[in-house]
Amino acid sequence: xxxxxxxxxxxxxxxxxxxxxxxxxxxxxxxxxxYMTGVLNAERVVFLARHGSGHTxxxxxxxxxxxxxxxxxxxxxxxxxxxxxxxxxxxxxxGHFVLVDQFIDFTKTRNSTFFDGGNRGVAHxxxxxxxxxVLRQHLHRIGLELGLNVHAAGTYVCTDGPRFETPxxxxxxxxxxxxxxxxxxxxxxxxxxxxxxxxxxxxMVTNFAAGITDQKLTHQEVLETFxxxxxxxxxxxxxxxxxxxxxxxxxxxxxxxxYGGFKL
Numbered sequence: 001x002x003x004x005x006x007x008x009x010x011x012x013x014x015x016x017x018x019x020x021x022x023x024x025x026x027x028x029x030x031x032x033x034x035y036m037t038g039v040l041n042a043e044r045v046v047f048l049a050r051h052g053s054g055h056t057x058x059x060x061x062x063x064x065x066x067x068x069x070x071x072x073x074x075x076x077x078x079x080x081x082x083x084x085x086x087x088x089x090x091x092x093x094x095g096h097f098v099l100v101d102q103f104i105d106f107t108k109t110r111n112s113t114f115f116d117g118g119n120r121g122v123a124h125x126x127x128x129x130x131x132x133x134v135l136r137q138h139l140h141r142i143g144l145e146l147g148l149n150v151h152a153a154g155t156y157v158c159t160d161g162p163r164f165e166t167p168x169x170x171x172x173x174x175x176x177x178x179x180x181x182x183x184x185x186x187x188x189x190x191x192x193x194x195x196x197x198x199x200x201x202x203x204m205v206t207n208f209a210a211g212i213t214d215q216k217l218t219h220q221e222v223l224e225t226f227x228x229x230x231x232x233x234x235x236x237x238x239x240x241x242x243x244x245x246x247x248x249x250x251x252x253x254x255x256x257x258x259y260g261g262f263k264l
Contacts, residue, residue, distance in 0.1 A: 002037055004241055005046040005071040007081040009184055017234045018045060026073055030066035035074070041242040046074055050081075050184060059161040059183035065111055068191040073264055077253070078135060078244060079192055079199040080237055084225075085156065085180035086164075086209035088173055094225050096149040097233070098180055098203040099136045100156040101129070104173070105186045107160050112187035114194050114262075123194065123259045130189050132198040134250040139200060142239045148232055154179035156203065158186040167211025181209050196262045198252045202236065204229055 018038025025032050036047045048067055051057045071079060085098070092098055105112075115123040136152070143150030157173040159165055161183035165173070173181060180203055192199035206225040208215070256262045 002044040002046045002074060003077045004043060004244070005048065005074070005076040005079045006237060007048045007050050007067065007071075007079060007188070009050050009081065009083040017238060018047060021047075026070045028066045028069040028073065030069060031063055033063070033066050033070035035070060040238055043241055045241065046071055046076055050188075060107075060109055062184065062188075064188050064191055065114060068188065068195050068197070069114070069264070072195045072197065072262070077198060079197050080135070080139070080240065081185075081188065081199065081201040082233060082237075083156075083182050083184055083201050083203050084206045085182040085203045086207050086212075087180055087205045088157070088170060088209050088212060089154070089179040090212075092151060092154065092179060092205050093149070094205050094207055095229055096151060096205045097143060097236070098151045098154040098205065099131075099140055099143075100180065100185070100201055100203055101131055101133070101136060101153040102155040103130055103185055103189065104155060104157045104176060104178055106173075107158055107186055109160055110187050112190050114191060121259070123256065125190070125194050125255055127190070127193065130193060131200050132250060132252050134245055134252075135198050135200040138243075138245050139202060139236065139240050142243075143236055146232070146235055146239065148236065150236075154203070156185045156201070157181045159183055165210055170209045170211050173209075180205065193252070193255050194262060196253050196255050198250050202233060204233060 018040050021036050021038040023036050025034050140152045155178050157178035207221055
C-alpha cells in the first residue's frame with residue numbers, strides 16, 4: 001500500500017511526475033474520492049487533485065473530510081500538499097516557497113473535524129504544531145539543496161474564498177502576524193492531524209496580496225506564476241519522497257493517543 005500522498009492544489013491538477021499511473025475510487029463516509037496512484041523514485045504514491053481536474057471545485061466546496069479519510073484508508077502516512085498563496089510579507093516574494101508552520105483560521109462555512117459527536121464522540125486535538133515538523137524540516141533541507149528560495153516557516157491565513165481578500169482584510173491579517181494568505185489549508189491540516197498523518201504544505205507565493213502593492217489581482221496571474229515554477233515544486237517533491245525521514249522521528253502518529261487513536 002502507498003505510504004505517501006501528494007495533494008495538488010491550484011496549478012497542480014495532474015500527476016505528470018508519476019509513472020505507471022492508475023485511476024481509482026475509494027468510498028468514505030463523506031462521499032467517494034477519485035484518486036490516482038503512480039510510481040515516483042521507486043515509491044508508490046497517491047495523488048489527489050484538491051480542486052479536481054481542471055480546477056472545477058472552488059475552495060469552499062472541496063470535500064476535505066472525504067479526501068483526508070481516503071488517504072488514511074489507503075494506508076498513507078505522509079502527506080505533501082501544495083498551495084498557491086498571496087504574500088503579506090515583503091520577504092516572501094512571488095516564486096518563493098514557504099513551508100508554513102502555523103495558521104490563522106478565518107473560514108466560516110467548513111466542516112473542520114471528524115468528531116461531530118454521536119458514535120465518533122468529541123475530540124479536541126492539540127494544534128501546537130499543526131504541520132509536521134519532521135516533514136517540514138526535511139522539505140526545507142531538500143529545497144536548500146536544490147537552490148530554491150524556500151522559507152522554513154510562516155503563518156498561513158486561511159479564508160473561505162473564492163473571492164480574493166480586500167486590502168483592509170490584508171492589513172488586519174498582517175497585524176495579526178500572517179505571512180501568507182490562501183483558501184485551502186484549513187480544515188485540511190486539522191483533519192490530517194486528527195487522522196494522525198504527517199502533513200506539510202509547500203506554499204508557492206504567486207503574488208503579493210491586495211494592497212501590499214498597487215497591482216490588482218487576477219487568477220491568471222496566479223496560474224502563470226505557478227506554471228513558471230511548477231518544475232521546481234515537482235523537483236522538491238520528488239527529491240523529498242526519495243529520501244523520507246524515519247517515521248519514528250515524528251509524533252504526528254500519536255496525535256489522538258488520548259482518545260485511543262484515530263479509527264476509520
